[in-house]
Amino acid sequence: MPYLDRGGGALYYEIYGNGPALLLTHGYGSSSHMWAGQVAPFSRQFKLVLWDMRGHGRSSSPDDPSLYSEAASVADMAALLDAAAAQTAVIGGLSLGGYMSLAFHLAHPTRTRALLIIDTGPGFRNDEARESWNTRANTIAGRFESEGLSRLANASIEQRDAAHTSAMGLALAARGMLAQCDARVIESLPKIKVPSLVIVGGNDAAFLKASDYMAAKIPGTRKVVIADAGHAANIDQPDAFNQAVFSFLREAGMGG
Numbered sequence: 132m133p134y135l136d137r138g139g140g141a142l143y144y145e146i147y148g149n150g151p152a153l154l155l156t157h158g159y160g161s162s163s164h165m166w167a168g169q170v171a172p173f174s175r176q177f178k179l180v181l182w183d184m185r186g187h188g189r190s191s192s193p194d195d196p197s198l199y200s201e202a203a204s205v206a207d208m209a210a211l212l213d214a215a216a217a218q219t220a221v222i223g224g225l226s227l228g229g230y231m232s233l234a235f236h237l238a239h240p241t242r243t244r245a246l247l248i249i250d251t252g253p254g255f256r257n258d259e260a261r262e263s264w265n266t267r268a269n270t271i272a273g274r275f276e277s278e279g280l281s282r283l284a285n286a287s288i289e290q291r292d293a294a295h296t297s298a299m300g301l302a303l304a305a306r307g308m309l310a311q312c313d314a315r316v317i318e319s320l321p322k323i324k325v326p327s328l329v330i331v332g333g334n335d336a337a338f339l340k341a342s343d344y345m346a347a348k349i350p351g352t353r354k355v356v357i358a359d360a361g362h363a364a365n366i367d368q369p370d371a372f373n374q375a376v377f378s379f380l381r382e383a384g385m386g387g
Contacts, residue, residue: 135214137207139198140191144182144211148174151244151385152217154208155181156228158250158363159309160283160290160301162188165225168369172377176386180215182207184228185304188293192300199307204231205238212242221385223247223328225289225363226338227309230254230316237319245383246327246349247376250362252341253348254317265310272305289363320348326383327352330375332360332367353379 134141145163147170157165163181173179183190185199185207208231212220222243224232229251236243255261274282279298283291295301327349331342333356346354355375360367380386 133214135207135210137185137210139195140185140193142182142185142191142207142211143189144180144214146215147179147181148177150177152212152215152220153177153179154212154215154217154220154222155179155247156184156208156224156231157181157187158224158226158228158289159304160187160286160293161225161363162293162295164188164293165289165363165366168365169373169376172373176377177221178215178217180211180217180220182211184231184308186297186300186302186308187304188295192297192303194299194303196303196307199303201231201234201308201311202238204308205235208235209239209242218242219244221245221247221380223249224251225249225365226251231308233316233319236323236325237316240325243325245325245380245385246323247330247379248327248342248345249330250332250335250338250342250364251329251345252338253320253345254311254314256314256317261311261314268305268310271309272302275299275302275305287362288366320345321350323349326379328376328379329354330364330372331356332362332364333358334361335364338362353382355379 229248357364365372
């Protein structure tokens with residue numbers, strides 16, 4: 132099992148196949164396991180890089196809160212591409228992973244060949260809305276501190292099937308990575324110049340408007356709604372999801 136030393140912790144990651152690099156990042160409270168339905172098909176045409184974010188899955192859960200942040204996550208993603216010998220990659224993720232993909236593009240536009248933004252929100256322009264989101268993130272952290280990993284038993288499918296080692300790691304990730312501090316990501320959307328695909332499950336009511344917003348703001352974006360799918364569209368309807376991604380990447384000149 133490969134691990135990447137990140138100074139204060141180790142990141143678990145997996146690499147499958149050869150070809151153009153495709154980095155996929157899971158959502159909050161999940162892990163790389165959530166992409167199981169994509170490993171075989173995607174690795175036939177791409178070098179697929181999967182990983183567990185700090186505090187999640189098989190990655191380390193350091194005690195220092197300062198090690199959990201948007202900037203740290205983006206730096207982790209860049210380091211993973213280096214480890215995979217990939218100067219550029221298609222960058223994608225679900226929910227928090229999709230937000231971090233947008234943040235990665237903001238920091239590393241020349242390393243981003245295309246974006247896959249899945250069941251994701253782009254952050255908040257309004258300070259009050261952001262504060263409300265951060266209050267929710269803090270509440271989630273407190274529940275992991277008081278209830279431990281058992282609180283995942285009734286969570287959404289991509290979370291309850293994850294194998295985590297530390298409830299405290301998830302709590303720190305909620306406060307440092309799920310919470311947001313500014314509007315830089317949402318304000319960057321009109322400046323995105325790479326091919327971009329926004330995917331949302333048709334039943335993912337909380338993210339339908341956010342997906343519409345991103346499709347309207349990111350120039351030339353393709354948006355796909357996956358019927359009969361919730362927040363984890365790739366798990367609920369893997370064939371439709373995979374087909375949407377392959378179609379998009381073929382049109383973008385990546386993949387046969």
